[in-house]
Amino acid sequence: MPPRLLRSSTPLAAAHLRALSAFAPRAGEGAPHLFGGMRPRAPDLLARLPAELVSFARARAAGRAAPSQFSYGNALAACARAPAPALAEQVYCAAWKDGLSGNAYVCTGMVDLLAKSGRLRDALRVFADGDPSSAVCWNAAVSGAVRNGEGGLAVEMFRDMVWGSCEPNSFTYSGALSACAAGEELSVGRAVHGLVLRRDPEYDVFVGTSLVNMYAKCGDMGAAMREFWRMPVRNVVSWTTAIAGFVQDDEPVSAMLLLREMVRNGVAINKYTATSILLACAQMSMVREASQIHGMVLKTEMYLDCVVKEALISTYTNFGFIELSEKVFEEAGTVSNRSIWSAFISGVSNHSLLRSVQLLRRMFHQGLRPNDKCYASVFSSVNSIEFGGQLHSSAIKEGFIHGILVGSALSTMYSRCDNVQDSYKVFEEMQERDGVSWTAMVAGFATHGHSVEAFLTFRNMILDGFKPDHVSLTAILSACNRSECLLKGKEVHGHTLRVYGETTFINDCFISMYSKCQGVQTARRIFDATPCKDQVMWSSMISGYATNGCGEEAISLFQLMVAASIRIDSYICSSILSLCADIARPFYCKPLHGYAIKAGILSDQSVSSSLVKVYSRSGNMDDSRKVFDEISVPDLVAWTTIIDGYAQHGSSQNALAMFDLMVQLGVRPDTVVLVSVLSACSRNGLVEQGFNYFNSMRTAYGVEPELQHYCCMVDLLGRSGRLAEAKYFVDSMPMKPDLMVWSTLVAACRVHDDTVLGRFVENKIREGNYDSGSFATLSNILANSGDWEEVARIRKTMKGVNKEPGWSMV
Incomplete structure (x- = not known):
């Protein structure tokens, strides 16, 4: 047995020690028989236990021959199903007395039960006393570590097993691959894959599915699908795993295509397939496809499953179909299930805070206690500090205030309501925190301009053992928005490079950060050093130049972007057009106008408004008006641009006529457009008309001068x-x-x-x-x-x- 496992193990739980003391043989006396000395009402107790455990107990009470290893194994399995961990400890102690505690069947049963009960260290102590040559014992220990979130420990145990005298089997490989998937350890997973190919090149569907799952969870869907199509036999679990991988990778269309192939191959979907596909439909707002899945579910018994109902409710509320969602919710047998309630409240809270609160009250009236997910969903929609305080009091009464889910949502709510002090107070009172709660606090400080506190919280997050992810990295970099924060930004940059290395996403984040902190030259060095530049990175670098007043450099980089055949979206096009207007480069306007027409982005309001702006700045009011007239429903920005263009070029009558037309069409003026209107009156000497507009600002338009x-x-x-x-x-x-x-x-x-x-x-x-x-x-x-x-x-x-x-x- 590997000595490391023995050294890393902790003592058994107190209850387990008491059981050992009661049943372990002492010098000169034997341990009492299991269930010995039962009172007359024992038959009532036995009637509530599994048959295997009752048979085992009667055999021990009758004093017949010691049960076999199979009897102990069956008894422990029955305790796991009951579940009855206290009785399992007694069974194990009896096995210890009979000298079978190290038997593979007994050891496996006890390790599995303790791991499922969340007592991983106790399970490892039992495993350490077992047979080191039994693959079944190793499998139970590895899978138990994965189940308890100890993926790294599971991988270490797998290494010990491979280096030892025990030969791994399909279940071992599956457990190791699951550990790699849980920890997103792609390199280790590939090593396990290589070991599988060397020792068992014709692996079964069980290992093949685990490989698909590992690659999908680690973000390599290409490798996942190669293994999927390589499998000679695929069952419903294999198909579902591949579909879920596409959904996780934000490729819902690929998930739907794979589902059609699955149905074409005659494989019936199960509840997990249905939930994955419904999530894909929600991602792409595929209403028709979701209705088809709903119809397929109605034809089977899956419709009675709460997991499927929860997925249907979430999908319909995501579409905004509250009535359909409520119809599923009100089906018989669902109103007493808290997971269904939480799914419905969570979906409704995104559309109506009042309705979600009414549902919360309805739960109380029906005698159901809301869970933490219900409260967290409502908190995520609250924008009023007074109302949020009332819900806060209710959460305290229900005992959810110190939980991670509710605490994070409550802290975020206070931050969203501009009360960072109470947000931090809730965060400090949380008994335990996860990466989400730390990130929410960092984002709260950064959003409200408390850069020093944001950096301190981010530092404490790292010291607390949490590895910053992309969300927390984006949150802390949002605090680096001025030159004074440049040094702190460099510290974050250095730490991130040590943890993650250089990736396109990370480089993109730091290009934006350096640009905001007036370090555009450093940003350009990062940009040039990145081998694979995506569209976001090009856009960030161009925006960085524009923000720092480097218009010529921005336009030059844009030309390189076009030469590199990078797709120009509406954001980049509008940014460059606005830049051309600001630095007087109207000759770029016509080519960009033509590109916008070819790319089909001219209908975008930002592109159209930018074209109106650059044409009017160059004095070409005819083309500016043509572009404006092609906008189907001009927004306030477009109206302001065309009015200001007429005002700047002395066409005051046209400017005032456009303003009057805008008001007639129901577009409410703001401060900026009224400045353009008053400027138009000033340039043409329209004193009386100008005073009429000025005096009606409060009364007619609701704008304070x-x-x-x-x-x-x-x-x-x-x-x-x-x-x-x-x-x-x-x-x-x-x-x-x-x-x-x-x-x-x-x-x-x-x-x-x-x-x-x-x-x-x-x-x-x-x-x-x-x-x-x-x-x-x-x-x-x-x-x-x-x-x-x-x-x-x-x-x-x-x-x-x-x-x-x-x-x-x-």
């Missing part, structure tokens, strides 16, 4: 020469005027040579310690009036003022 709207009105009055009214308007503003307001008024003073008002504005600008632009404008006003002494004084004042550097393309 902001500083930029007041600035437009000052510009409107200033352009019309009504400077006194403009000054009065500034004085009556409900907020303090900023530099833009004073600069607008200074510009009007220059146009109309109002030196007095210009000096007044000079004092205001000096008091506000503004930049040099307004002083330069005031200096020009005084120069036009011939007051050179004042010009010299203003120029001298400008020496201590901040000057923004400028540049010209000419």
Whole structure:
């Protein structure tokens, strides 16, 4: 027996020790017989036990010959089915007295029972006393480790078995492959596969199915399907495993095609096939296919199975078919099953919080205690802190508050309601945490701008033994959104490379991170060093350049992307079009317009709005209007773009006509489009019309005027020469005027040579310690009036003022 297993084992449970003390032989006296000295009411007890255990107990009580190894094995198997672990310990102690504790049948039965009871260490102690040459004992120990989530231990035991004197069989290989699948250990799984091929090249369907499952769980569906088609015989488990692999790999279409092939081969589906296919239908919103599966289920007894009903409910609620889901839920025999309730509440909570709470109350009224999944589902939909607090109190009363599922959902709820303090308090009170709860807390801190706390939580997560996954990595990198966080981001980058190495997904995450932290050059080095660049990575790098004001580099990279035959989606196309508009590159617009038509993405609102923007920025309002008119239902962004385009190019009447049409069509204006409308009035001197729009902002459109709207009105009055009214308007503003307001008024003073008002504005600008632009404008006003002494004084004042550097393309 491998010494490592003995050293790593922990003592038996207290109940097991008491049983050993009661039944183990002592010096000079024998152990009492199992079930010896029963009281007269013992027949009632025996009537409730399995037949094998009753027969065994009567034989022991009668004092006949010691039972055989098969009798002990059958008795232990009966205890496992009952389940009756306390009686199993007594049976094992009796076997110990008879000298059969190390027998393969007895050892296997006890190891299997203890492992199924969650007592893996006790099972390993029993296994250590067993026969080291028995493959059956090894199989029970390996499968027990897998069942208890100890995949690494199961793989170690398999290695010990292979290196020892015991020859693995099909069940051993299956257990080892299951361990690899559970831990996603693809390299170890391939090694086991190689061992199988060397020792048993004609393996049976049991091992073949385990290989398919291992490769599918480890994300290598190509290898999984090669093994699947290599199998000479495939049963329903084999087909279901392959279908479930496609569903897990987000390939629902492939799963449906494989199901059709399965039916064509005459293999009847079981409940696990049905649940996997229903999940595939939910992923792709395949309503017709889900209805067909429902019909197939109705023709069999599978419809009575709670797992199938739960899958049907989840699928229909995912489609939004609440009535159909409720019909399945209300079927006879389901209203008393808590898993059905939790599935229905979980699905309904995504569509109606009120309805899910009503279902929760209905459970209480029917005498059913909601489980943790019910509470977690409702918490995931709550957006009100008051209502969430009431549900929090209910969860405390039911004793779910310290569980992982409810605790994580509750912490996320408080974070979603902008209460990070209570979110962290719930997180701290959780008795145990998993990777999901840690990730939720990291994301909560990052979302609300608490970068330091997010990094500390992420660090504690690693110290607590949790390996960051892609979700937690995305969460912590969202906290690296400014240059001050660059050093911390590099630390996360280094740790991630040590744990995962370089992958396309990880490199994509760090390209985005470095771009946000003004490290676009580092981002480009990562991009260039990645051998296989996907569409997301190209898009991230282009967005990084655009964010950092590197328009030329972004366009050059886009050209390389086109040359590499990478598909251009609507997001990339709209980003490049907006960039062309911002950096005055209209000559790229026509080719991109043609590509959008060929690719079928012109109907996307973001692409159409970007085309409208770039055409209008280049002064081509005719093409801009043509693109706009081709949009079936323009959104507010498209309306704002076309209105602003007309306003910027002096077509104020067209701009106002488009705005009136937008309001008539029921599109509600926002702050931005009203700025464009007021600017259109200002450029054409439409004072009265401009005031009508300004005064109706609150009443007609429900928009509170902001500083930029007041600035437009000052510009409107200033352009019309009504400077006194403009000054009065500034004085009556409900907020303090900023530099833009004073600069607008200074510009009007220059146009109309109002030196007095210009000096007044000079004092205001000096008091506000503004930049040099307004002083330069005031200096020009005084120069036009011939007051050179004042010009010299203003120029001298400008020496201590901040000057923004400028540049010209000419």
